[in-house]
Amino acid sequence: VTTWEIQPTSSRxxxxxxxxxxxxxxxKDYMFLRNGASRKYAYHWQDQSGQLISRWDNAAHWKQxxxxxxxxxxxxxxxxxxxxxxxxxxxxxxxxxxxxSKQ
Numbered sequence: 221v222t223t224w225e226i227q228p229t230s231s232r233x234x235x236x237x238x239x240x241x242x243x244x245x246x247x248k249d250y251m252f253l254r255n256g257a258s259r260k261y262a263y264h265w266q267d268q269s270g271q272l273i274s275r276w277d278n279a280a281h282w283k284q285x286x287x288x289x290x291x292x293x294x295x296x297x298x299x300x301x302x303x304x305x306x307x308x309x310x311x312x313x314x315x316x317x318x319x320x321s322k323q
Contacts, residue, residue: 229253237312239319242268247308263311272296274314276306 223234235247246264251257262277275293282300285291292303 233308239315241319241322243273243319244268245311245315249308259305261306263306263308265311265315276303276311278305 221233221235223232225232230253231251233247233249235245237245237247239245244266246262246266248263249259249261251259260278262275262279264275264277265273267273272293272295274295277291277293278289280289282288282291285300285302287302287304290303290305292301293299294301
């Protein structure tokens, strides 16, 4: 965990998780409670050489995706698929399943 801050109107988490296969998950998850709740997140999973495996995020730049702004990048930045809003727990569960299927 590189950043963990909780304020009265916001929270911020930045972390890096390294898995047994040397892939890693870069975590950014911010919550803002001013004028209603809003959340910004990106969970970027990459292999040991830094190549994207998957990224789940809610950046508002893929308006054609049915689940806008929530989406998932699969293997390439421009390969985008619909995704529900995810949590760190959801992402870790999906990564664990993928890593176990490789064994």
